[in-house]
Amino acid sequence: MFKKLKSIQKEFLGLNERNVKYIYPSNKRKDYKLADDKVLAKQIMEEHNIACAKTYAVIENIGEIPAVWNDMNQYRSLAVKPANGSGGGGILILSKSEDGTWMKGKESFTNEQIHLYLANIIMGVYSLGSNDRVLIEECIIPHSFFQSIYDDGVPDFRVIVYKHQIALGMLRVPTDASDGKANLHQGGLGIGVDLSTGQMTDAFDGNSYYDVHPDTLKQIKGIQLPYWDEIIELSLKTAEVFPLKYLGVDIVIDQNKGPLIMEVNVRPGLGIQMVNRKGLSPILKAIDNTIKQAS
Template identity: 30%
Template structure:
């Protein structure tokens, strides 16, 4: 249980050095474009990279007032949100909407949530934001194991468009169906060559997490792993970011889709993989 204190062959990448690399290598306009989820989706579409369909873009209270009907199931996201904050995933059952964690919302609750997003309550350093209402994506059954809730995703850390580290962010009821480590999702480190699971950790581990704990077969490999790496690399390239976290999902039809790209990717991925990101970056011949 917990992180092995002797896990890194080299020193881990710290926040100060990560921030320096981002300031030095990520152009400000590319970072701004990545933060704007709606804008970056258009970049993905222009480059033929599949992403969830945006049904509505809500910019102000008048847009909310005009929203008379909603789909049977959908996802709400702040356009400039971070860390999974403000994301609402629901499915209609009679006159209420149910989340993966079995939370119940009325139509007025949903409108209230949209108002909070527009007011910038879930967004970083901006007073007003847009709310995006997207189609709901269901995961490939190949990525659904014990304790699953919501949509697991795969975070691929790319450096100069080269995938150097990756993890499955496994959403559970504890994380309220959200695939964010800060929200309680479980991180599963991945072998970059095979897509097999190497280590499993969570922010607050209450068990000795192993593949067997989640009912994951010993010979499990992420399906279409080489293609996922290629899509992540291409997404990083079109983003213009040298340091990028690309969030990929495999949907219920087995299609690879990109949720978003992060120009300030977290470094918890090295704890999940029990491997230094610094070592991984040096493998791409960046001299530190």
């Protein structure tokens, strides 16, 4: 019993240790906002020519909403995000139907409803009550590879980068239960990835592991991810331009543009350990050791 507890302790990274040993020493508090605020993060990525979704507009004041939204009519589809939302909260994907009304999936939105939605973001509904900005950007068309696994929502790839080395990675795919969202705690499916080959390992839904997507039954285990080398390169390059040494990088693969950075995260979750059936503690220690030996 005691031995088992000891081995859990040795293998897995808990919230306390993640914060005290990795996040606080690696990331300066004043730099958190560069990652937390999607608008700031995109500015940095755009400055350094890092591939990411095109920004259509940023709205800061409620008064600007009608004019800016009117301007958005030129696009066929777009993504609305609170700059400081967390865990995918407040993200609205809209596309225009044949007759020109905005739709979220099969649900239609009037301009008035959208104005209210944007105003709520600015009033801070998704950012714990403090004022926020709205980021409107290009809507990603998921790569056809993903459509073959699950044909809804936007799957993304999350890596944890520590001191410019990739520690763990996983693919997040929506499920019937997750309403198009790929986040693990919203019902998304996490898929482990073998970092050396880019092949998918097990899929994890929070309770059990699968070889196939539990809703579509499409094979997952052993399948090679497309753009694998580019994904690794893009993650490392992104970690390079942010002054953060422990971060989560979220990447989507667009049908036309290939891998794009979606966002970066200063407090990447710990569920990735379950998805990969692998604890972060030994991996992070190994990274520290190689750096120590190198210097």
